[in-house]
Amino acid sequence: MARFANAGRCAPTLSLNHNRSASPHVDSGYHLMELPTKVLIGQGVISKLGEFVKDSAGGQRVIVASGSNVVSKVRKAVESALPQEPIWVEVAEADTQSVDRVVAAAAGTGCIIGVGGGKSVDVGKLAAFRLHLPFYSVPTSASHDGISSPFASLRGLDRPYSVMAKPPVGILADIEIIASAPKRLLASGCGDLVSKLTAVKDWELAHKVTGEYYGGYSASLALMSANAVLSRSKTLARFGKEEVRDLVEALISTGVAAGIAGSSRPCSGSEHLFSHYLDMLAPESGLHGEKCGIGTIMMAKLHRIEWKRVRSALKNVGAPVAASQIGIDDSAVIEALTKASTIRPDRYTILSKKKLTRKSATDLARSTGVI
Numbered sequence: 001m002a003r004f005a006n007a008g009r010c011a012p013t014l015s016l017n018h019n020r021s022a023s024p025h026v027d028s029g030y031h032l033m034e035l036p037t038k039v040l041i042g043q044g045v046i047s048k049l050g051e052f053v054k055d056s057a058g059g060q061r062v063i064v065a066s067g068s069n070v071v072s073k074v075r076k077a078v079e080s081a082l083p084q085e086p087i088w089v090e091v092a093e094a095d096t097q098s099v100d101r102v103v104a105a106a107a108g109t110g111c112i113i114g115v116g117g118g119k120s121v122d123v124g125k126l127a128a129f130r131l132h133l134p135f136y137s138v139p140t141s142a143s144h145d146g147i148s149s150p151f152a153s154l155r156g157l158d159r160p161y162s163v164m165a166k167p168p169v170g171i172l173a174d175i176e177i178i179a180s181a182p183k184r185l186l187a188s189g190c191g192d193l194v195s196k197l198t199a200v201k202d203w204e205l206a207h208k209v210t211g212e213y214y215g216g217y218s219a220s221l222a223l224m225s226a227n228a229v230l231s232r233s234k235t236l237a238r239f240g241k242e243e244v245r246d247l248v249e250a251l252i253s254t255g256v257a258a259g260i261a262g263s264s265r266p267c268s269g270s271e272h273l274f275s276h277y278l279d280m281l282a283p284e285s286g287l288h289g290e291k292c293g294i295g296t297i298m299m300a301k302l303h304r305i306e307w308k309r310v311r312s313a314l315k316n317v318g319a320p321v322a323a324s325q326i327g328i329d330d331s332a333v334i335e336a337l338t339k340a341s342t343i344r345p346d347r348y349t350i351l352s353k354k355k356l357t358r359k360s361a362t363d364l365a366r367s368t369g370v371i
């Protein structure tokens with residue numbers, strides 16, 4: 001796979017971060033926290049976009065990276081909120097070519113705004129990172145925590161998991177727009193939230209086994225977001241404006257937890273490795289949060305924690321709990337369970353410890369109802 005050649009341009013920033021040290025298991029004694037500066041959340045706040053980005057735009061035009069569906073939905077609202085017509089760059093795929101197109105269009109602009117679901121936000125975030133431009137995240141759905149985190153996933157990188165960039169300078173979350181997104185996307189967001197339960201367990205385990213830095217505060221913050229789903233999944237399942245606001249705030253909070261940790265550790269563990277492995281086996285099947293949710297059920301069982309509670313919370317919000325619901329066959333689940341730990345050997349998780357065989361992976365997937 002092609003390497004994302006410019007990912008290291010901001011070397012001074014990256015070198016401050018402990019998870020980029022030569023050995024990620026060695027605690028260097030310090031790390032950098034990068035957090036979003038401002039968040040504007042509420043109904044109809046899209047009309048305040050111009051004011052929100054004013055300091056960064058500085059009178060210059062801005063770039064808006066967005067998918068075609070989203071463009072048709074919010075173009076008018078975005079354009080009438082900005083003082084000058086923005087440069088629209090359509091993002092069809094979250095890949096390095098899309099990042100290049102945003103970078104090429106960005107000359108003389110003041111900031112980059114990613115409007116949409118995962119792809120536009122990830123592409124905009126990496127383009128802004130390469131150009132040292134401020135990045136604003138304007139989510140139109142709440143399907144995963146990339147809306148606020150310093151991480152981005154792209155195809156065409158040298159690794160099948162997220163890369164570290166910078167968190168958005170600002171997040172503008174219009175609840176009216178997000179609440180009108182398909183319920184499937186919102187349920188997927190719940191899947192990404194419950195996954196913090198096993199991500200934090202994996203982090204604790206790694207700390208014990210390898211001595212890796214563990215941040216109790218950011219771990220607690222991430223767990224709070226998982227509990228926002230686990231403790232009130234039936235109410236959340238209404239996905240009315242109030243529930244969607246809670247969901248968005250919980251997702252923003254997990255991105256902040258990653259910012260405080262200085263790594264994706266509190267947000268991404270064995271369940272994410274499982275999901276990333278499935279991305280390689282069946283790239284078109286299932287949403288990120290859906291795959292992470294299913295992974296969490298199984299990893300929770302491996303950790304001997306409340307996997308049944310995870311499963312019923314996911315069911316309650318309408319998220320899938322079986323691989324067949326997202327078109328993934330049994331053999332892919334088994335392969336992902338046995339091989340997921342190999343895609344990121346530096347990240348010690350319960351999968352590194354258990355070293356599942358085909359037999360134990362099949363037993364795990366069957367006993368949790370995933371296959």
Ligand SMILES: [Zn+2]
Nearest residue numbers: 144145192292
């Ligand atoms: Zn995630």
